Amino acid sequence: MVYSKPMVKPQLSRKRLNTRAALIEATAALVAERGLRAVSLDEIAARAGVTKGAIYSNFRTKAELLWEAVDRRRLHLDSPITPGDARTTSRDIARALMAQLPQADREADFYTELRAYIRTDPELRAQQAAQQKAQFDRMARRLAEGFGDNLSLPPRTMALAIQALLLGFTEQWERTPSEVTEEVIATAFEALSRGATKPRAA
Template sequence: MARLTRAESQARTREQLIETAKQLFLRDGYSVTSLEKVADEAGYSKGAVYSNFRSKDELCLTVLDRIHDEQVALIAEALVGADGVEGLLAAFQTWAERSIGDEAWTSLEVEFATNARRDPHVRAELAARDKAIRDTIAGLLTGYAERFGITLPMSADDAATALLSLGIGLGVQRAIDPTIPVNVLPDVIRIFAGVH
C-alpha cells in the first residue's frame, strides 16, 4: 500500500476531525464539546485540531456546512423523478418528515446561533450562510414557478425568507414535540403556488 502524501494525510486528518466533531456536537451539544475531546475521540493531538481550524466556532461552522450539504443532497435525491407540483410537494414532505425537527441537528443549530450573538464574526458567517440558503430557495421557487406557470404572491426572495423561517420554527417545535405534523410547510407552499 502506497504511503499517503502530506496533503492526503492532512486532508484525511481534517476529514476525521470534522466527522468526529459532528458526532460529538450532535450527541453532546456545542458548549460541552471541547476541542480536546474532539482531538481525543479522533485520535489526534489538540495541535492537530488547531492546525486545521482556528477555533471551535470555525470547526462548528464547518460541521454545520457538512450537515446542510447532506440535507441538500437528501432533498435533491427526494425530488429526482417527482412529477408535477403535487409530486414535488409529496417528495418534499417525505424529506421534511425525516429531517425537520431532528432533535440533535435542531439543538445544535439553535445552541450555536445563540452563542454566536456575542461574536460579530461568527454572526456574519452565519448570516452569509443563511443568505445562501435563502438565495437557493428563491432560485428553486423561481425555477419551479416558471416551469409550472405559477405566479408567486410575493417576490421569490420574500417567499424564501418566509418558508425558511417557517421551516426553522417548525423544526424547533418538532424537536420539542415530534407529534407536530410537517404538512403545514408543504401546505403553505401550496398556498404560495395557488394550488389548494
C-alpha cells in the same frame, strides 16, 4: 438548523482531507461529550493527533471548525421543486420534512445549545449567516430557473418564505406533534406556491 444541501467544498489533497476529517471527528466527539463551550483547540488537536498549527492550516477560525463539526447534526433538506406543479412540489416537501422530524426530536437539546452558543459567538454567528445567505441564493436561482416569470414575487423572497415555513413547522412539531401532519405541511406549501405564482393565461 438549516434546510439545504451541505455546501460543496473545493478539491483538496488526500493528506489534507484526512487531516480535516480527523479534526472534524475530534471536534464532533468533544462537543458531544462536553458541549460547545467546553471545547478548546488544544483538546481538539490532541484528540486528532495533530499539532494546533494543523487546525489553522485547514480552518480559518475555531468557528469554522465548529461549524463543520456540527454540520452533520443539523438538518439538511433539499427542497424539491417541480415547476408548474404546486401540488406535487408541496407533497414532496412535506414528505421530505416529515422524514427529518424524528432527527429534530433526537437532537432537540443539541439545537438548543447550538442556538444559545451562536448568540454569544460573533464568528460562529457570521459563519451561520454566510451559510444561510448562500443557501438562499442557491434556492432563489433554482426557483428562478424553475418558475421564471411566473413568480409573482422575487425568487429570494420566496426562498426566505420556504425556509420560514420549514423552520416554523419543525419548531411547532416539537410542541404539538399531532398537529403537524404531512397533509397540513403540504397544504401550507401548496397555498404558498399558488399565491406566489401568477395565474396562467386562459
